[in-house]
Amino acid sequence: xxxxxxxxVAGETAVKMPTRRALAKQQTxxxxxxxxxxxxxxxxxxxxxIRDIAxxxxxxxxxxxxxxxxxxxxFREIMGSDMAALAETMRDGAARGxxxxxxLLKAFTAGYAFYKGQLPLARAAxxxxxxxxxxxxLRNAPQVNVLHELIVEQLxxxxxxxxxxxxxxxxxxxxxxxxxxxxxYPQAIFEGWSLDALQARARDQIRILLAGARRG
Amino acid sequence: MKADVHPRLRHVARxxxxxxxxxxxxxxxxxxxQTQKAATRSRVLDAARDLFDTQGYQxxxxxxxxxxxxxxxxxxxxxxxxxxxxxxxVMEERLEALCAELDRVVPHLRGSTADRxxxxxxxxxxxxxxxxxxxxSHIAAAYDWTLPPSAKPFGRTPRLRDVIHDILVKGVAxxxxxxxxxLLGAVELLVGAYGWSFRLAVTEGADAQAMTAAMxxxxxxxxxxxxxx
Numbered sequence: 001x002x003x004x005x006x007x008x009v010a011g012e013t014a015v016k017m018p019t020r021r022a023l024a025k026q027q028t029x030x031x032x033x034x035x036x037x038x039x040x041x042x043x044x045x046x047x048x049x050i051r052d053i054a055x056x057x058x059x060x061x062x063x064x065x066x067x068x069x070x071x072x073x074x075f076r077e078i079m080g081s082d083m084a085a086l087a088e089t090m091r092d093g094a095a096r097g098x099x100x101x102x103x104l105l106k107a108f109t110a111g112y113a114f115y116k117g118q119l120p121l122a123r124a125a126x127x128x129x130x131x132x133x134x135x136x137x138l139r140n141a142p143q144v145n146v147l148h149e150l151i152v153e154q155l156x157x158x159x160x161x162x163x164x165x166x167x168x169x170x171x172x173x174x175x176x177x178x179x180x181x182x183x184x185y186p187q188a189i190f191e192g193w194s195l196d197a198l199q200a201r202a203r204d205q206i207r208i209l210l211a212g213a214r215r216g
Numbered sequence: 217m218k219a220d221v222h223p224r225l226r227h228v229a230r231x232x233x234x235x236x237x238x239x240x241x242x243x244x245x246x247x248x249x250q251t252q253k254a255a256t257r258s259r260v261l262d263a264a265r266d267l268f269d270t271q272g273y274q275x276x277x278x279x280x281x282x283x284x285x286x287x288x289x290x291x292x293x294x295x296x297x298x299x300x301x302x303x304x305x306v307m308e309e310r311l312e313a314l315c316a317e318l319d320r321v322v323p324h325l326r327g328s329t330a331d332r333x334x335x336x337x338x339x340x341x342x343x344x345x346x347x348x349x350x351x352x353s354h355i356a357a358a359y360d361w362t363l364p365p366s367a368k369p370f371g372r373t374p375r376l377r378d379v380i381h382d383i384l385v386k387g388v389a390x391x392x393x394x395x396x397x398x399l400l401g402a403v404e405l406l407v408g409a410y411g412w413s414f415r416l417a418v419t420e421g422a423d424a425q426a427m428t429a430a431m432x433x434x435x436x437x438x439x440x441x442x443x444x445x
Contacts, residue, residue, distance in 0.1 A: 044361035046274055127359035130352055132272040136419055169437065176409065176434060183408030186358065186371055204398035205405055212440025 029067050031057045036074050041120040045075060045128050072134050076141065079125055083143030089114045091150055100158030101206055107150065108181050108202045112188065112195055123189050126182075151177050158213075168213040180205045257295050259285040261309065264302045265350060273303065273353035273360070300363035307354050308368065311375065314343045318379060329387030330439035336379060337410060337435070338428045345424030348417035355411055370411060380406050384442075394444040402442055409434040 018026065035057035039048040050071055054061040068074045093110030097103025115122045128134045138144070151174040158164040184201055187193040193201075263285035267276045278299055282289045296302045317339060325332040344351045351370075358369035380403045387393030413431050416422035422430070 044359070047361050123359050127274075127356060130356035130359070131274045132349065132352070132418065135356075139415070172433060172437060176405075176437060179408050179412045180405055183404060183411070189359075190372075201398070201401055201404070204401035208397060208402060208405060208438060208441035210441070211445075212437055 025067070028059070028063060031059070032064050032067060032074070033078060037078055037121065040075065040078070040124045041118065044120075045071075045124040050074075072128075072137075075124075075128060075134075076138065078121075079138065080141065080143050082121075083141070083147065086111060086114050087143065087146045087150060090147065094150065094154055100154055100161075100163050101210055103154050103157075104151065104177060104206050104210075105199065105203050107154070108206070109195070109199045111147075111181065112184070112198045112202075115185070116188070116195060119185075119189050122185055126185065126189075148174060148178050151181075155213075158210075162215060164210070164213045165215050173209060173213060177206065177209055180209060253295065256285075256287050256291055259287060260292055260295065260302065261306050265306045265347075268303055268306065268353040269347045269350040272349060273299075273356040276353075278302075297364050298362055298367070300357050300360050300367040300369070303353060303357050304367040304369065306350070310343075311373065314340065315375060317343070322379060322383070325383075328439075329383060329390070329392050329442075330435055332383050332386075333380070333406065333435050333439070334428075334432050336383065337406075337431050340376075340410065341413070341424040341428045341431065344414075345417070345427065348414055351414055352418065355414065371407070376407060376410075377403050387442075391444065393442050397442045402438065405438050406435070409438070 032053065036048070036053045039053050039056055042048070043052075048071070050061055050064055053074070054064045057064070064074075068077065089110045090107040093106040093108075094103040097106040125138070129138050152170060155164065155168060155170045155174055155177075159166060159168055159170070181202065184193075184198055184205075187201070188198055260281060264276070264281045267281055267284060271280075276299065278292055279289055281299075281302065282292045285292070292302075296305070318336065321339060322332075322336060325335050327335075355370040357363060357367070358371050360369075363369065381399060384393055384399050384402060388395050388399075393399075409431060413427045413434075416427055416430055420426070
């Protein structure tokens with residue numbers, strides 16, 4: 001591999017300093033994304049139109065289309081950055097856990113806490129995830145896979161530590177754990193469950209899903 | 217209303233998938249107005265079922281439903297408040313048929329709790345698999361902003377939860393379900409696994425048999441978690 005000195009990196013960064021035009025474009029994108037986030041939260045994915053989003057951002061629909069190909073592109077961009085932040089939050093949670101069950105519970109709870117303040121957006125995401133075309137795209141997005149991978153990692157660690165048996169069926173079990181994590185969102189969205197209630201439910205579910213893989 | 221003479225009517229009338237009970241259920245001595253309203257209703261539901269099953273929930277509009285049913289958009293709205301309510305009604309009629317079958321079969325199911333759950337879900341998949349996209353619409357509708365409180369999308373019908381709960385309670389009585397587990401949590405796991413299994417229909421083109429097989433494995437894993445130790 002080619003060696004890169006710190007100076008060189010600094011030099012390259014300096015060369016790549018964004019031009020004023022690029023900066024303006026970045027600001028436009030940020031403005032559109034902020035307006036879109038608000039409207040998706042207020043009226044859902046279906047209810048928010050590009051026209052409304054443009055108006056809320058104080059620009060023409062043409063300016064929006066210059067930055068994003070369509071509404072689903074805009075939504076994917078928002079979900080992408082949120083999911084990356086969510087993955088980091090959940091990973092931090094898992095790192096604080098003692099043992100596989102506790103690590104998963106802390107990861108899940110961190111995830112619920114992350115979305116607790118923006119449930120309408122989560123609701124829009126669930127709506128999109130069941131749509132015939134956009135659904136599979138969103139569900140197979142690399143950022144979503146990162147969340148799934150995080151659960152796989154915890155189960156693998158559990159096997160390595162000897163908490164779980166070698167025949168832990170990690171693929172199926174991690175998928176089911178991820179599904180269980182997601183399937184509690186409707187309780188939060190529609191029934192206003194508290195973080196404590198979500199955590200208690202998740203704890204019972206993780207316990208059931210891990211019980212069959214416990215050693216001894 | 218002109219809508220009655222629309223040529224679409226003939227198409228709908230010979231639609232073989234139309235439930236036989238619909239026409240018969242029309243009260244014989246109802247006035248012409250009630251009769252017409254009932255006819256509009258069943259035509260709208262037939263058209264909606266086909267559209268949701270081909271285009272999904274988001275991809276279907278009330279305008280299209282009206283066009284396919286051969287009625288005016290206005291007359292759709294005199295019977296239904298929204299798209300979500302139409303789908304709710306479609307699914308409720310289907311649910312009645314499914315529940316009738318469950319009521320007949322479930323009390324006679326034998327074997328372990330896991331086996332009884334497997335048989336019960338196999339009935340579900342066999343019933344819904346012919347119209348998987350309709351079922352996916354049913355799930356997607358749960359997150360629709362415009363959905364009225366009266367609508368009952370997937371997850372908000374107590375019927376499925378009750379059936380699962382009864383099977384688990386029986387399992388506790390028979391000793392193959394740990395009485396200390398959170399039964400409602402286990403019910404949610406099973407409902408979730410059932411809903412998610414329909415993904416396979418989209419991503420892998422899974423049929424009833426493939427979805428049932430995937431569900432069987434998940435039930436096995438969950439049952440392993442709730443057996444007494």
